Amino acid sequence: MKNIPQTIGIIMDGNGRWAKAKGLPRTAGHKQGADTIRTVALAANDLGVKKLILYAFSTENWKRPDDEVGYLCKLPGIFFARYIKELMENGIRVTFAGELERFPKDTQEVIQKAVLQTKDNPGLELCIAINYGSRREILLAMQKYAKDVASGNRENDITEEEVSNYLFVKEDVDLMIRTSGELRISNYLLWQIAYAELIFTPVAWPDFDRECLEQCIEEYNRRDRRYGGLTK
Ligand code: FPP
Secondary structure, three states, rough: OOOOEEEEEEEEEHHHHHHHHHHOOHHHHHHHHHHHHHHHHHHHHHOOOOEEEEEEEEEEEOOHHHHHHHHHHHHHHHHHHHHHHHHHHHEEEEEEEHHHHHHHHHHHHHHHHHHHHHOOOOOOOEEEEEEHHHHHHHHHHHHHHHEEEOOOOOOOOOHHHHHHOOOOOOOOOOOEEOOOOOOOOOOOOOOOOOEEEEEEEEHHHHHHOHHHHHHHHHHHHOOOOOOOOOOO
């Protein structure tokens, strides 16, 4: 493939429906979905993607039943216990985007430990968006900017690049993928997807694999990215 997107965002949707179709509890879908994170991170790393941003928990997901929220809080611990060695061997760097503070202490600690342990790895940045919502991200950025201006730390002269610097995710997204057939963005990376190519696949996240990622990148290569200009 000639053109590998540097930054890919994924809305990992369909875990619940995948589980229901198999007569399993929704949590089984999330467990399988966590294994898909491993598969897709390794594939993206092999392909030379720089950053993969995965929507693991939105600011709206707190509305789900307590047992499901509880399980989602435990999953990072299960995931890193199983796969941190492999992430290290493959040079993958873990980061997160969102407000970690609302999670239980042990969830915060396992994520921070994975970030610290992998911080010098030179490969893919695997960014977990957790307690993340794009409007909230923009609101927090505005509040921080207003504070910086009011305290005399900076002039009121912000540029588009500097807006990005106030956000959790500073990069522009090249390719945005949503699994499981819904045609929505669901408050994900609204600023960052300004010029992203969007791909909606019917495949449920637990079934998404290396081949699916490669197909999305092939489709991305067929697109003509003009950024509002004309084709060269
Ligand atoms: C959406 O499917 C999925 C989520 C809300 C959770 C995604 C989380 C993971 C894949 C695992 C996270 C693990 C780590 C290590 C961070 P849904 O439940 O909305 O599915 P449905 O639309 O079919 O009900």
